[in-house]
Amino acid sequence: MTQPDLSGKTALVTGASRGIGRSIALGLAKSGAHVLALARTAGALEELDDEIKAAGGKASLIPMDLVEGDGIERLAGALTERFPALDILVLNAGSLGELAPLPDIDPKVWKHTLDLNVTANWRLIRALDPLLRKSADARVIGLSSRVGGEAAKAFWGTYAVTKAAFDIVLKTYAEEMEKTPVQVSIISPGPMRTDMRKLAMPGEDPATLPHPDKLLPLVYHLLTREEREPLRISFKEWNGGA
Numbered sequence: 659m660t661q662p663d664l665s666g667k668t669a670l671v672t673g674a675s676r677g678i679g680r681s682i683a684l685g686l687a688k689s690g691a692h693v694l695a696l697a698r699t700a701g702a703l704e705e706l707d708d709e710i711k712a713a714g715g716k717a718s719l720i721p722m723d724l725v726e727g728d729g730i731e732r733l734a735g736a737l738t739e740r741f742p743a744l745d746i747l748v749l750n751a752g753s754l755g756e757l758a759p760l761p762d763i764d765p766k767v768w769k770h771t772l773d774l775n776v777t778a779n780w781r782l783i784r785a786l787d788p789l790l791r792k793s794a795d796a797r798v799i800g801l802s803s804r805v806g807g808e809a810a811k812a813f814w815g816t817y818a819v820t821k822a823a824f825d826i827v828l829k830t831y832a833e834e835m836e837k838t839p840v841q842v843s844i845i846s847p848g849p850m851r852t853d854m855r856k857l858a859m860p861g862e863d864p865a866t867l868p869h870p871d872k873l874l875p876l877v878y879h880l881l882t883r884e885e886r887e888p889l890r891i892s893f894k895e896w897n898g899g900a
């Protein structure tokens with residue numbers, strides 16, 4: 659798909675410092691959007707900013723941990739003072755948690771994964787909903803997984819449970835936004851060449867997996883399509899099974 663013209667649009671991307679989030683943030687910036695790049699690692703955000711500027715794009719960096727304190731609510735207040743609306747929200751930040759049998763999962767890991775993968779995304783939607791509603795054509799895109807969202811898998815309990823809950827959060831918000839300009843989509847990217855995938859599958863050859871940049875045509879499609887269905891799209895199926 660041809661790269662769309664997103665000039666004049668404001669886009670917030672979480673988990674923007676690496677992997678899928680980085681590719682999407684860079685792609686949106688190259689398309690003309692003012693990208694609000696949010697991640698914990700300031701150094702990686704600065705590297706992203708350098709690449710965006712080199713490509714002629716514009717970004718604002720937001721180094722913060724989504725699960726700490728009232729940062730999300732304070733962020734929403736700051737964005738409301740600076741921008742008339744939020745046109746694009748990409749909910750990408752997430753944690754793998756712990757690959758272990760359910761009885762063996764560390765309670766602290768369980769709680770942190772729930773806090774990041776579910777509660778932080780609900781808080782973002784809650785805090786940013788007024789800004790999204792001010793856009794003439796807002797788009798919310800959540801990065802999820804078949805593990806949890808569509809199928810259970812042994813030892814993936816922490817990740818699967820949180821992604822299943824994340825899916826319901828997004829599906830519920832989509833239902834509530836049906837009569838508004840806000841469109842909600844869920845992408846199941848499948849295995850990709852990311853640090854999270856390497857952590858989960860250390861023996862896998864990354865070269866056999868698609869680069870996160872391959873997701874960009876699907877993201878562009880979701881940002882420009884007029885119809886609202888289907889809500890959930892698998893990258894593999896959308897890409898013809900390749």
